[in-house]
Amino acid sequence: MNFVSIIITCYNDALYIEQAIDSALNQTYLNKEVIVVDDGSNKETKDVLKKLEPKISKLITQENKGQSTARNVGINEAKGNYILILDSDDFFEPTFCEKAIAIFSENNDVKLVTCDANLLYINGTTDVYRPIGGTISNFMYANAALGTSLFKKEDWERIGGYDESMRKGFEDWEYFIRLLKNDGICHVIPEVLYSYRKRNDSTTSKANSIKYDLLNYIYIKHKEIYIADFDNFVSKMLERIKIEEKEKIKNFKKSENKFLNFLKKIKLQFKNLKN
Template identity: 40%
Template sequence: MEIKSNVTVIIPCYNDGKYIVEAVNSILNQTLKPEKIIIIDDGSNLETKMILKTISHEMISIVFQENQGVCKARNVGIDRATTDYILTLDADDYFEPTFIEKAVLVLNTNESIGVVGCLYKVIKGNITQKESVKPLGGTVKNFLVKNNGMACSLFRKNCWQEVSGYDEKMCKGYEDWEFWIAVLRNKWEMHIIQEDLFNYRMKPISRDTKALKDFDFELRQYIFLKHKPVFLEHYEFYALELLRINCNFRRKNNTLENSLNYEIGEILLFPLRLVKRLLQ
């Protein structure tokens, strides 16, 4: 008798035809299969649409919509899900085969856990980095200064319902960070499996890099104002963390300035030393 996982996997896809098959196969090859895989094509180009049309499996359904952003795509998919557990997966990333089995066990045995993530590896180009990324997880307090989770995680559908889904106003990025704060402030916790069970593809140009470069303050301000009560509840921790980060930044900046000054000095002195050597 096949064990039911009670999981629906939601995969938003926007112009990721190059990677979508690998993402889907990583779910089909899980030791514990999901009940359903819902791919939301968010207005992709023709090439990606053609690849999506070649994907055929009884477990998979594909929804085509005009481009409305990743939050809308996830919400559309999750709204269609009939299972208690939801796993989000970006179309250019993939899971190791045991993730669903191990993550479901956590949710099944601990009612205080709302979200399950894991350690993960970063792929740059075609090279998987040796170092693991180790998100902290835990309670909402751990998410006030930075995102201590991973976007692609397993969570209870009622966590999503409690916060009315992903915030579709966050079209410029950091939507996962805001979503985790919204969920965890309701006294849920995020558990991190201490194994590398996920692979995150880091592209030179992406929503994440653009958000950091162009919209970092705007997005942080939005998150702070939207969740101001929880920031105020932990104001001392929040303030001290910001002071610590600022001090570290100033220390590194000072070290860099001293190093640059030394290098510039060496460059300026080189001709004089050369002339002195020639005259000796």
């Protein structure tokens, strides 16, 4: 029977880590272990992890080295032939592992299994994100899967794990590019089996603030696939520039209107003072 190792990396997440661990332990797929990697968390988080340690298979503590290194450390210690990544502030529905393993068993071309996700915003609203999955062509210009997905440990070993130099985001996407670059597909379970918290201080939010540096790194690292797709690459880049130019114009007009309204208010206040 296939064995699943669920790897949870944690950095200063005392508030949500227990829910993440419980969602791993409560998977209906029984042949599993849960490994938590504490990536140099604060005392509050360490106290919570110490309390939770008896519930899990292994707790690994290290100095802060970033998410990629923490994941590689956890996977290296894993006994499973399948690896499921889970972020410490998110959680899975109980049937994800069971359904994902079944898909691997049915199709030898599958290298990655992901699912639809419930997005939880800090203002209390929610939305559903539906990744498209597919082959490498679907992953070249944007991530087409959740970073927290299921893959085989042997594939992780084959491609050299997560890029530990990527400490500022997009490491999931870059890993999936290498995973699918030569062959294989990402299968998306069309069910909401994951909940993802959209936080202002999340790794994804921080990555978006420096996305051009990260894109530059990915495009150069994997330049052979972008050179082979050069015509489409140029079209994609020009389309992205066009969209961003439109957004700049729209934001400028908003700022201009705000400034004009501010001037009107000031003018009205002076008029009232004269009267």
